[in-house]
Amino acid sequence: MIEMVIDARRKDLGGFEVGRVLPFHARRMVGPFIFLDQMGPAEFAPGSEAINVRPHPHIGLSTLTYLFEGEIMHRDNTGATQAIRPGEVNWMTAGKGVVHSERTDPLKKTQGGPMHGMQAWIALPDEAEEADPAFYHHGEDGQPAYDNNGMFARLVAGEAYGAKAAVQTSSPLFYVHWELAEGLRTAPPPGKSFVGSGGYTERALYVAKGEIEVGDRLFHAGQMVVLEPNAEPTVKALQPSSVMVLGGEPVGPRIIWWNFVHSRQERIDQAKADWKAGRMTLPSEDDLEFIPLPDVPSTPEPAPDPVVNYP
Template sequence: MAGQIEHKFAGRTRDLGGFEVRRVLPFAKRRMVGPFIFFDQMGPAQFAPGKGIDVRPHPHIGLATVTYLFEGAMEHRDSLGEDLVIRPGDVNWMTAGHGVVHSERTPDTERAAGHHMYGIQTWVALPEDKQDMAPAFFHHPGASLPEFERGGARFRLILGNAWGIEAPVEVFSPIFYLHGEMPAGSAVDLDIEHTEKAVYLVEGDVTLDGEAIAPGEMAVLADDTTGRLEAQADSRVMLCGGATLGPRHINWNFVAASQDGIDQARRDWTRAAEAGFPADGRFTLPPGESEHIPLPD
């Protein structure tokens, strides 16, 4: 079926103190695309020597976080004991499930030297039968992810399956997530085998079925349609989507199928903080961390 743009919207930009974040999902008229419930562009940002990102430990439930960088580096620490640095092309897939706590900071080497940061962070909602699963973390180096050419463009498959190709990352519902580099003049039909599909233009100049998409905009196709994506200039795109999961509640860093699940997580985070994050609780701090982000009102 021919493509039809159902929604097109721009991300909302926030300055986090010398570091700009563009939030695309959730959007008022389109809360999710497939299981994707949160979509942030980080940067591009240049940090002077001695400066960097310091996202203190904070909790998640009911989702998986996906960090993917074009430039820079990020150190991930979590309550499972994981401590590693992600670099461009790699994938960090953290399944929060019943509850996990993590921090994200600029590594010491990059902080000392000054560095450039540029990437995308997304949240993927878990199906109801998986939202209380045990938390887990997996790191997949860029070399392990499928890369291929199509329509003159170069793609890397980050998650799920697309065009008959499958990524090695374990997922829990039908999903696809692609990073595409499209030279001027390249074109590709989005005949990807999933119900919901969206295109996010990171930079460049593209059209979807002849309609222009601006950098920082996401265009969502009508369900089960196929659009034609064409690049008028060298462009970087992210393609995402999958099967509809049904409505989700989202509050701060928590995602759940019911409001009760959100309310309980808020209570548990407050109690954990008041008790000093006991090791046998639902939420504990990552090893080596002593700070945390308090529950917002």
């Protein structure tokens, strides 16, 4: 039933912790999801730096930011400026290249407050890797939701349980937020045990808070449970729990280096050269600083722990 368990690697980034889940040395991707971070949970003191991610580039992927608590201001060189709050979705498609920043609004910095959320990167399929960059924001009403008898479920992106989220994806995937009361039982979207059977080829559960039981095994906050393709498990919450359920169809091998994802090494090398030479435009409302290209070697294999896009 369970193919693998991945423990998030916690990283202290100067008063703010993230948990790196994907990529993992033994599991690079789940469906098209090639990167998954849990941001926080954290409580920022009034006047602290909070989130302060300087402009940086991406190619070959879409980023998906989703918050449980807090607020982040997004700016990019498509002209988008958009705050994201809990239950909303910021979806940015990098394609052939985009530059963006993520920061805490100055007023919010003076007030302090909580921060807890998820950031995912979705690798684009071959035909979309060089798409024009774009940004989309969807409020809570853009995600189908269910709330009854101790279970809250929101379809953040993709298709699952007969519903479809507002954000337009480039390949088959699903991304669901569960809030489960103690003792509640539920199940992930179905798997695909053989071609033509319906369901999804790759699926995983990430416990952001609480503790769950899958089969006869217990899993706690900070653990990802990668399911076997033909598994149809029942999930039971052993305490109030927040769980992200995700997966989809593989898009093929991908190289990941720093913030760049692509199927071809030469395209990664070109993106590195473009960023170093200043050929990628900074956001017009955030163009006074940027994150420089890291001084680390490129490799034909995806790095097991890419550079984090945080201060």
